[in-house]
Amino acid sequence: MKPKILILSASFGDGHNSAARHLAEALQENAEVLVADPCDLGNPRINRFLCRAYREITTYTPGIWAWMYRSSDRQDLSKPLPFIAKTEDAVASLLDNFQPDIVVNTYPLYPYMVERQFATRTRVPVITVITDSIEINATWTKSPSDHFLITDNHTREGLLTQKLPPEKIHVLGFPVSPRFEHLPKITSTDSLKPFRVLFFPTAKSPHVNDIIRSVLSHDTEITVVLGRNVRRLYRKTQALKKEFPGRICIKGWTKKVPELLSSHHLIVGKAGGATVHEAIAAQCPMLVHHIVPGQEEGNIELLERFKTGSLATSATAISKSIGALLADDACLWRDQKERLARHARPSAAREAGAFILSQITPS
Numbered sequence: 001m002k003p004k005i006l007i008l009s010a011s012f013g014d015g016h017n018s019a020a021r022h023l024a025e026a027l028q029e030n031a032e033v034l035v036a037d038p039c040d041l042g043n044p045r046i047n048r049f050l051c052r053a054y055r056e057i058t059t060y061t062p063g064i065w066a067w068m069y070r071s072s073d074r075q076d077l078s079k080p081l082p083f084i085a086k087t088e089d090a091v092a093s094l095l096d097n098f099q100p101d102i103v104v105n106t107y108p109l110y111p112y113m114v115e116r117q118f119a120t121r122t123r124v125p126v127i128t129v130i131t132d133s134i135e136i137n138a139t140w141t142k143s144p145s146d147h148f149l150i151t152d153n154h155t156r157e158g159l160l161t162q163k164l165p166p167e168k169i170h171v172l173g174f175p176v177s178p179r180f181e182h183l184p185k186i187t188s189t190d191s192l193k194p195f196r197v198l199f200f201p202t203a204k205s206p207h208v209n210d211i212i213r214s215v216l217s218h219d220t221e222i223t224v225v226l227g228r229n230v231r232r233l234y235r236k237t238q239a240l241k242k243e244f245p246g247r248i249c250i251k252g253w254t255k256k257v258p259e260l261l262s263s264h265h266l267i268v269g270k271a272g273g274a275t276v277h278e279a280i281a282a283q284c285p286m287l288v289h290h291i292v293p294g295q296e297e298g299n300i301e302l303l304e305r306f307k308t309g310s311l312a313t314s315a316t317a318i319s320k321s322i323g324a325l326l327a328d329d330a331c332l333w334r335d336q337k338e339r340l341a342r343h344a345r346p347s348a349a350r351e352a353g354a355f356i357l358s359q360i361t362p363s
Helices: 015-027 038-042 044-060 062-072 082-098 110-117 153-161 205-216 227-243 257-262 273-281 297-306 315-343 348-358
Strands: 004-008 032-036 102-105 126-129 147-150 169-171 195-199 220-225 248-251 266-270 286-290 309-311
Touching: 004 015, 004 082, 015 032, 015 126, 015 273, 015 348, 032 082, 038 044, 038 082, 044 062, 082 110, 102 110, 110 126, 126 348, 147 153, 147 348, 153 169, 153 297, 195 205, 195 315, 205 220, 205 227, 205 315, 220 257, 227 248, 257 273, 266 273, 266 315, 273 286, 273 297, 286 297, 286 315, 297 309, 297 315, 309 315
Parallel strands: 004 032, 004 102, 102 126, 126 147, 147 169, 195 220, 195 266, 220 248, 266 286, 286 309
Antiparallel strands: none
């Protein structure tokens, strides 16, 4: 019989679900895998409200989120929190019904809940996949996990200073889609004709239009992926498409992000964990136009340490950055491409899956 692996995720940001989904994809041939969101299972209406509130706060009032994030760093999660009792009940139900051989968490609250359930159940190994880089909240590191899977050596150095035992830390990369392993990548010797930019906007529509114009002020083409912002942004981006015929491609929700990243020369996007590490896996240099204080600060710092991307939060800054990338026969862009080839981890999900399977004790 195949081992049973329970992966617990959450919808507060895309990184947690992205990591969970790709781990499941990498594990499905060798294990029976269940991906579940206890927050949604326990109280779906409140969870949907909180997810919408999270997106609104991080987009329009990031300063408030920064305060909330720093406050969570001091929370004691070793004891049950009454306002998420239904979430904890959902965790208990999943353990009882699925009877996993191992539990994998991509959201920091769950290891505490899982550990409390072991007071009346047989304990199984618990692995936590940290989806942030460098700037790691204490809710991750204080959790009662047997192992922590992390993205890079810079993050490992920081975790060691937080007194996390080195034998628990495993640098395996962010679990990106296994498709990245096989997709052809643009090389550093590409002619750049045309220079293709992939843009993931937030919901700030005036800012979005300004960014598109700044990108097209160069000899470029742009693909705009609206995602969940289709309703808010479609009409305005369509108007721009008519203004710049043949240079703008607009997409709504897409499952082909790996293919898009691998076929574009530059991504302009938010500094989410999934987006940053997918860009690295695709060897696609990145400009960050929006950053959520707290967990995403470490992601932009990682790009800067790798020298493969930078922060450009205004249309003017984006235009200047693209100009710098393309100057002198795109010398800077070509250097970033070569650096990305050294840092990319397209097989991270498969390698993490192999580690998870190795921790299961045969019955």
